[in-house]
Amino acid sequence: MKFTELALPEQVMRGIENMGFTDLTPVQEESIPLALDGRDVAAQAQTGTGKTAAFLISLFTRLLKQPAETSGDPRALILAPTRELVVQICEDAKGLGIGCPFKVQPIFGGVDYDKQRQALQAGVDVIVATPGRLIDYAKQRVFSFKRIEALVIDEADRMFDMGFIRDLRYILRKLPPFENRQTMLFSATLSTRVMELAYEFMDLAEKVSIQPEQVTAERVEQILYHAARREKFPLLLGLMKKEPGADRVLVFVNTKREAEHLTERLKANEFKAAVISGDIPQRKRMRILDDFKEGKLRFLVATDVASRGIHIEGVTHVVNYDLPQDAEDYVHRIGRTARAGAVGKAISFADEDLVFHLPDIEEYIGRKIPSDFPHEDDLVWDYKRTTPRKKAPTPEKKGGGEKKPARRRPRRRSQGGRGPEKA
Structure with missing residues (x-):
């Protein structure tokens, strides 16, 4: 089905053409006609x-068809679990809304508080937000929920996983009644808890399920290597030399410490790489993502904070340097490549410590991942080593001097109750 068959407003079609879209994807073909008909989805x-x-x-089609008021309060609300996802939705809204007169405002933590506050006070049409800061502004009455006529909840299952459900329920209770607004909920899984949310806060939602048995993206080529922990870095270097078109590689690890160490090793071997994890300041995080999108970085090393909510065109390869301990994280990680019809490759390393998570992953995705063992020509051993970071010395207390010797444990008395005899 083509977008020209949907009889969309001219302003919306201009945005679709601007993004280069012609054919609908399966989820678009199922959900857009229902939403255009005013149904909850x-x-x-x-x-x-x-x-x-x-x-x-x-959303844009609905807002164009409804007469607009001039109160300045938002008409639509899009909720997402991560800052990265909020930013990406706003980027897509900018492209798709190029012909629409709507002001779209992102709201999330980690950036200028007063700037976002002033933007809300000046009036916006669509808010794209994470729940926390949005609730903060709402409690201060910076804006009102009263005019919300359309709500989108994106990555609903992730809202549960990240502990946002109480905040989400708070916001939903502040909105106009569900019969007075349109609600669209999107989730990787329509679990029981997600559907309970739909039954409670939506108006007889139409359930759309696209290929539920196909958990991982079709166009992702998957391969797993059974490699010892000491072989993983040489194997990464060897595979990246052999892999055609490995220009934009997203590498996932399980810990921040491993992410920093791996990035240092890549840089030492003259690869352009950067690390992104949960405690990196938002502005620096966005700058790193922009550099990766623009091709200034070949490797982006990430913890699972980046496994959802980041949409980067042209990620050629995803590497699970550490096999994830959660089966769902595997799906979200490899979903960073082969997006919207593109093709990509997912390479995973299963070492002696993490291979025990492989059965759960394969059970979750419903298939065996093709596997192999590294061959000698896959490994690059002549790489530059890095010196492991040393722990910072413990600062001495005031009035210090030499460190006091540790107290010795008293020697055990003999059965007769007498202490040991002196030599």
Whole structure:
């Protein structure tokens, strides 16, 4: 089905053409007609299948058809679990809304508080937000929920995983009644808890499920190597030399410390690399993501904070340097490549410590991952080593001097109750 068959407003079609879209993806084909008809939609869709465009096109069409008031309060609200996802939705909204007169405002923590506050006070049409800071502004009455006529909840399952459900329920209770607004909910899984949310806060939602048995994206080529821990870095170097077109590689590890260490090793071997993890300041994080998108970095090393909510065009390879301990994280990680019809490759390393998570992953995705053992020509051993970081010395207390010797444990008395005899 083509977008020209949907009889969309001219302003929306201009944005679709601007983004280069012609054919609808399966989730778009199922959900957009229902949304255009005014129905509530609860959709299960894999990451990278075009669900952001689905709800933005539906949302912009609705707002264009409804007469606008001049109160300045938002008319639509899009909720997402991560800052990165909020930013990406706003980027897509900018492209798809190029012909629409709507002001879209991102709201999330980690950036200028007063600047976002002033933007809300000046008046916006659409808010794209994480729950925490949005609630803060709402309690201060910086804006009102009263005019919200359309709500989108993106990555609903992730809202539960990240502990946002109480905040989400708070916001939903502040909105106009569900019969007075349109609600669209998108989730990788329509679990029982997600559907309970739909039944409670939506108006007889139409359930859309796209290929639920196909958990991982179709166009992702998957391969797993059984490699010892000491072989993983040589194997990464060897594979990246052999892999054609490995220009934009997203590497996942399980800990911040491993992410920093791996990035240092890549840099030492003259690869352009950067690390992104949960405690990096927001501005620096966005600068790193921009550099990766623009091709200034070949490797982006990330913890699972980046496994959802980041949409980067042209990620050629995803490498699970550490096999994830959560099966769902495997799906979200490899979904960073082969997005919206593109092709990509996911390479995973299963070492002696993490291979025990492989059965759970394969059970979750419903298939065996093709596997192999590294061959000698896959490994590059002549790389530059890095010196492990030393722990910072413990600062001495005031009035210090030499460190006091540790207290010795008293020697055990003999059965007769007498202490040991002196030599």
